[in-house]
Amino acid sequence: MSLDAVLSRIDSDLPAATERLMELLRIPSISTDPAYTADCDHAADWLVADLTGLGIATEKRVTPGHPMVVGHLDGPGPHLLFYGHYDVQPVDPLELWDNDPFDPRIEQTPKGKVIRGRGSSDDKGQLMTFIEACRAWKAVHGSLPCKLTFFLEGEEESGSPSLVPFMEENAEELKSDLALICDTGLFESKTPAIVTMLRGLLGEELTIKGPDIDLHSGMYGGVAINPIRVLSRIIASLHDAQGRITVPGFYDGVPELPDEIEAQWQGLAFDHGTFLGDVGLSKPAGEQDRTPLEMIWSRPTCEVNGIWGGYTGDGFKTVLPSEAHAKISFRLVGTQDPLKIREAFRTMVREMLPEDCDVSFRDHGAGAASMTETSDPSFEAARQALTEEWQIPAAYVGCGGSIPIAGHFQTILGTTPMLIGFGKDDDALHSPNEKYDVESFHKGIRSWARILAALT
Amino acid sequence: MSLDAVLSRIDSDLPAATERLMELLRIPSISTDPAYTADCDHAADWLVADLTGLGIATEKRVTPGHPMVVGHLDGPGPHLLFYGHYDVQPVDPLELWDNDPFDPRIEQTPKGKVIRGRGSSDDKGQLMTFIEACRAWKAVHGSLPCKLTFFLEGEEESGSPSLVPFMEENAEELKSDLALICDTGLFESKTPAIVTMLRGLLGEELTIKGPDIDLHSGMYGGVAINPIRVLSRIIASLHDAQGRITVPGFYDGVPELPDEIEAQWQGLAFDHGTFLGDVGLSKPAGEQDRTPLEMIWSRPTCEVNGIWGGYTGDGFKTVLPSEAHAKISFRLVGTQDPLKIREAFRTMVREMLPEDCDVSFRDHGAGAASMTETSDPSFEAARQALTEEWQIPAAYVGCGGSIPIAGHFQTILGTTPMLIGFGKDDDALHSPNEKYDVESFHKGIRSWARILAALT
Known part of the structure; x- marks a missing residue:
């Protein structure tokens, strides 16, 4: 079957895929600090070259801030858009990093191999999972299974000032059947998840x-x-x-949490002791009459x-x-x-x-916050694809973070966003020693290949 | 009369005296920051050389921190000790300075000529007033009118960690009849003052x-x-x-303020409107049932x-x-x-x-706080000398700042401290654009010459 060949190709190409990610991680594209403007530009150029190499017609598009990277590929089946961001957070306090944040390395840890460096998880490692899935698919089949648009931003970590104007000006170009966004995590570091509520x-x-x-x-x-x-x-x-x-x-x-969501969340094995214990804490702070999961996802x-x-x-x-x-x-x-x-x-x-x-x-x-309807059958298809890859039933979850783009796809383009990502709770996003598990990267690429197969 | 000749010499030598101060101000002797250790040492060397040139046997004395400068001159009459500090505060925020804090300059301002630079008032400009008075006296008379000890510190702005051990180890050497300390200001920028209460x-x-x-x-x-x-x-x-x-x-x-001090302070024309207005404020913050002068001096x-x-x-x-x-x-x-x-x-x-x-x-x-007894007749003599120079009756005042050395002279050496200085409220001590009025410098030197005459 064609998917199996793609998955095998992903497995055998993992060392090369990792090396490509390391190359992107070496570019210090800190968007909030004007001192790194040229580096943001360099990261955009790197992505344009990489996507162009895959046969995707890609351009660096000027904005008043950092450029957008937009690529199109015609094809059969549904029109999918993929969103990620190539900018990263600042690195201070620098003295708390064990290595240069922009000299990434592979480390063996007690929990497995990790890719250590700024942006490894947020969001360069994540966005490359989708690009690598496309690369493997193309290598095996010579083409991709659907019409694709890439939309990669360079200002996500600095408030995305150019995003809405750009989406409004280019709405026709960016409209698609479904927007895939890879900037979220696994649930509890192990359960694959589709995020349907964002603060x-x-x-x-x-x-x-x-x-x-x-x-x-x-x-x-x-x-x-x-x-x-x-x-x-x-x-x-x-x-x-x-x-x-x-x-x-x-x-x-x-709002108070709807009963069905509350029931679903109670079914999730969320252990706040572990969640807090992993970062040296023991007791939930915050609203005294709310559960930790409510506080993070819905308060x-x-x-x-x-x-x-x-x-x-x-x-x-x-x-x-x-x-x-x-x-x-x-x-x-x-x-x-x-x-x-x-x-x-x-x-x-x-x-x-x-x-x-x-x-x-x-x-x-x-x-503002956003909430996604999951009635579209593609959600169930993606959920099954994730379940097959991770061998744990995928969940619809909330997310404490804010990914304004999700709401913008709905309001500006009328496109439903689907948020899937493979980060783990201990990735140290926005912190010193940020990492991305090699497992997240590898199974993330495989997950996207399965989802592409399931949606087309 | 001999004092008149000294005062004339001070007047004619003012340009050269100012140039000597500028030289000392160019040394960035920031004691709290280890990056400036060599500069603190350099400032100590500069003072050793200057005092040695006046015929005072002076040494740089090692401490675990920055060195002390100690000099002795035998002579007739009472034994006076002079204390000042050659270290300065850090200069940040650097961007608020109009010029390089260690490239001092003379500026004409609406209120008169000022010497602008870090340490100009606190305390290099002040300590040089005494040294210049000695220089003029020696130039005119060939000798000084009393036995003198110089005791100059380099850690006053960083908590004086070496001061007490040094004073204890060298108590016999440092004991004197009176300790003159030049690290305070005029009252309300115009009235000469002897500080008798320190927080x-x-x-x-x-x-x-x-x-x-x-x-x-x-x-x-x-x-x-x-x-x-x-x-x-x-x-x-x-x-x-x-x-x-x-x-x-x-x-x-x-303590509650003794009635006689309260009466004396009420006699001082302290205008808190001007005091606060000069720095852009209008209303005393702090304890609601206390006057501003109480808050600054005795609370x-x-x-x-x-x-x-x-x-x-x-x-x-x-x-x-x-x-x-x-x-x-x-x-x-x-x-x-x-x-x-x-x-x-x-x-x-x-x-x-x-x-x-x-x-x-x-x-x-x-x-701890300290309070000086003013019953020693030298206080009245100094007060009259200050009154003659400034043509305004000198006052005994409190001071909100902390000069722990004053207490140490009393407790460790049994020597009475006499705190006289010529800073003004708008000198921007510890702030960007610190300055010392040329008037403070000039009349400060003249004041010490008069005090030397009055005490000997």
Whole structure:
């Protein structure tokens, strides 16, 4: 059978496929930092060349930010679009990496072989699973089994500012029967999963300004307002004692979980002891009356992602700083309105400001939550394909992360998104020592080959 | 009269004196940062050479940290010791400086000529006022009017770790009739002042650790403890709504102001509107039932001097960090015990920690407050000398800063300290664009010449 030949080809080509991924991982395409603009461009070029080599007509498309990579291949059967992103997160704190984040290596660990390096899991390793599946298919059959569009982004880790305008301008070109998105994980690191619920994301940066200049805390301490103390008080007041978020109107549009989903989730063997224990924790923080799985998949959050102000170097400096800063993000669910929440948050902060303090805000993106209908028969076909590969029944799951593109496919293109990925909970996404299991990479490629067969 | 000749010499030598100070300011002797160790050494060498050139037998004396500069000159009359420090504060944020902090320049400003550069006021400019007074005296008279000891430190801005052991080991050598300390300012930038009350200082750095690694806030946000939020809550709870510090037992040993000092301070034309207005503020923060002058001179404080954690670079990173850090200092008064307060603070923080969080502390020095008796007739003599030079009656004042050396002279050597300095409120100590008025420098030198005449 034709699928078996493709799977064999994938197995025998794995060393070469791994070497191709390592090449892509060596490009430090950090999208949020302007110092890496040329590297983002280089990563886009690399993908254009690779897809072109597969016979896919691919172009680097200019945006006001980093370029999009768009490729088309005509073919029989349904029209599938594949989305992934070639940009990666920053690497600091660099001193916590065991090796250069952009000098990836294969490591043998107690849990198996891993590919270690920034972007190995998020998202270069994942996007290459699909490309490698296509490569094997083409090698065996000389062509691919369906009409294909590749749509690869370079700004996913920096709020995707160019994405919506680009999708709107090129809607006709990008419309397809189904959008495959590979940027999620296995459930509990072992069960194949299709994500049907995604949280939205609102990112805010605030700067509290007190005195005009940094002051000597001996001369002014006590009598002059200290913006770090003001900022700390604001952050401390964003949650109440029960772990609920205090921004007025925040919970408008937060649905209770439908009974059937609750039942399905209770059937999943989620062990929060292991989930937290893997990262050195023992007790769920957050809302006291919610289960950990609810908190991660279906409840909104407010987290501080960064804070800084005053003297942060070695030693001590008795400075009373002029400014203090924080980066704060909200994960959103249901029909929570990101723009309304932004306004409510900003108003709340302004109302908490004491005299002699100013606040300024910087917008780091806003996207609502999304939920996918799974009634299309392709979902069941993909679920069976995943089950066959992993020999564990694939699950429909929620995801705590935010992948705004999923909602955009629905709203801008009218295309149903299908989110399938092979990351594991201990991949250290966005952290030092990010890795992707060779198992994820290998079985991920095989999964896509099976899904291509099942959908065409 | 001999003093007049010295004062004339000071006037005519001012350009050369300024050039000598600029030379010293060019040495980036930042004591808290190990990268500048050789520069601290260089500054010590410079002073040894300069004092040796004045005929003072001077040595660079080794300590476990930066060296001390100690010089002796035999002579008639009383034995005076002069203390200053040759080390300076770090210069960040560097981008807020108008020029290279270690490329000092003379600038004409609306308020007069200033010497701009790191250390110009704190403390290189100040310590050179005394050395230049000695130089002029020697040029005119061929000798100095008293027995003199110079004691110049290089660790004042980094907690003076070597100071007490050095003073204890060399107590006999350093004992004198009076210790002159030049590291304070004019009162309200215009009235000459002798500081008789100094606050103590306790410096603490704390690190809150939550998860073992930085986490993805989408995957773990809400359910995993966030150390930035924990730290913010701790900082927010260090003061109550009235601005009082909540560390248990903190106010033990905080005296109410004696009536005579309160009366004296009320006689001072302190304008808190101007004091705050100069730095862009309008309203005294801090304890609601205290006057601003009390808050600065005679009340204890707790300030956050630095905070950091998570992603602090450009753009946004949805990280839930493993650690958050703060540098916190307490200014102490009366008989507050720094070591007891350190323990009470650490216990309070530990008790506030939620499950799954650890805290570690780093000690950045602890010194009690000090108060000087002014009954010695040399105080009245110095006060009259200052009054003659500035043509405004000199005042006995408090000082919000902490100069632990003053207490050490009393307790270790039994020597009375006399704190006289010529800094102004807008000198931007510890801040970008630090400056020292040419008036402070010039009249400071003249003041010391008058004081030398008055005390001998």
